[in-house]
Amino acid sequence: MLFPTIDFAIFFAVAFITNWLLNPYPVPWKLAMVALSYFFYSWWDWRFVFLLAAATIIAHLGALGVSTASGDRWRKAALVVAVGALLGLLGYFKYYGFFAVNADNFLRHLGLGDLFPLVQPTLPVAISFFTFMAISYVVDVYRGRITLARPIDLAVYLCFFPHLIAGPIVRGEELLPQIRRRRDPAGIDYARALWMIMAGLFKKVVVSSYVSTAIVQPVFTSPLQHSSLEVAFAAWGYAIQIYCDFSGYTDIAIGLALLLGFRFPMNFDAPYTARNLQDFWRRWHITLSRWLRDYLYIPLGGNRGTQWIVARNLMVTMVLGGLWHGANWTFVAWGALHGVGQVTGHLRRNWRQAHGRPPVADGPLRIWWQRFWTFQYVCLGWVFFNASSFSKAANMIERFFTGWGSASPLVTPLLVLTIFSFVAVQFVPADVVDRLQSAFSRQRVGVQVSVLGLTLLAITTLGPTGVAPFIYYRF
Helix, strand or coil, X not given: CCCCXXXXXXXXXXXXXXXXXXCCCHHHHHHHHHHHHHHHHHCCCHHHHHHHHXXXXXXXXXXXXXXXXXXXXXXXXXXXXXXXXXXXXXXXXXXXXXXXXXXXXXXXXXXXXXXXXXXXXXXXXXXXXXXXXXXXXXXXXXXXXXXXXXXXXXXXXXXXXXXHCCCCCCCHHHHHHHHHCCCCHHHCCHHHHHHHHHHHHHHHHHHHHXXXXXXHHHHHHCXXXXXXXXXXXXXXXXXXXXXXXXXXXXXXXXXXXXXXXXXXXXXXXXXXXXXXXXXXXXXXXXXXXXXXXXXXXXXXXXXXXXXXXXXXXXXXXXXXXXXXXXXXXXXXXXXXXXXXXXXXXXXXXXXXXXXXXCCCCCCHHHXXXXXXXXXXXXXXXXXXXXXXXXHHHHHHHHHHHHCCCCCCCCCCHHHHHHHHHHHXXXXXXXXXXXXXXXXXXXXXXXXXXXXXXXXXXXXXXXCCCCCCCCHHHHC
């Protein structure tokens, strides 16, 4: 069930009314939210509801074992079993086919034949997101950051439909306390919630869809048939497409949660204003970045140890972060590119410090130079991220250097304006946006309805007839 559809509008109307009618009654409300969320998830394939339920049961039993086991040894054993079982579910459905094909190809070269049955399980929607949330819950109970939740609270936490399909990856300490308390309908900023929903719909339905159709799809499908300029704009265009697609989804999810009385963490913070890759990952898919930091990078050792150990930790984290996005070597390459970039920056900073060099002085020219090249490096990574194979990515890179002087009919003034506008808008100070939202919230209802109505009219007029699924649904 896609957010920008009539089906979801009807579903959310029922969910909204149910949410506030049952708000004074905690247990009926929780049961209703689980039922509605499972119905929402079953819209794609009802069979995978059992997978979501299994992940919930494993997380609860694991956290129960961690909480009640006597001695650190048994607590750690319960943690390992629970996390291993959750990763096993994720690994089978998402990576078994990838592993089997690559392992058999390798064994065939050794003359050992095929040893693994080539089964490609259907990839359940959102398995990466709810699995990571379940893992973080068990680990946080083990670390003492949160207490054991009631089974019904945990079920709501993992399946709550605004975040279920593509995040944000909400921590237990952020959402469970909100589930346990009664929400005040009078304290909801409905205008801000609707503002965010409309902004998200515009980014997804209008901007992302337009850039995808206008240049990204045709160039990435047949890069050798296009000019160097079109290849460059396709890479920049995909940067805008995936940003508008995913941040648009996040805006809608946060807005929907606000209408139901919940606050989700921010997931994007002007990522294309970043001055280096470390800064980029503080701004892009923030909830995934901090998950990788807290549950992978720091347990590996983080910044402790020699510079080479830190470099190893960075590479492992980024490569596995790339693999999290999909079972394809192109995602591994994307993660490795970001890992190499971060390791290079880390080693460079350490070298300057070891040789007594002062930090490089900042200035406007240097800051914009860093932003420019960071954006180009990120776009190079997006080429691998979006390419269907290494050969397609190689063709994109090759054509960038060999197709200058060819006609570029896809690079239209509207496309150029759209791409550069949605890079430039990220440099608008956050407080300016906050003031605009606050000013909109203070307007009379008639003014708000008029603005929202005109925005919706623009979205339906400028958007395509059908809306493609959000990119991150497949992760």
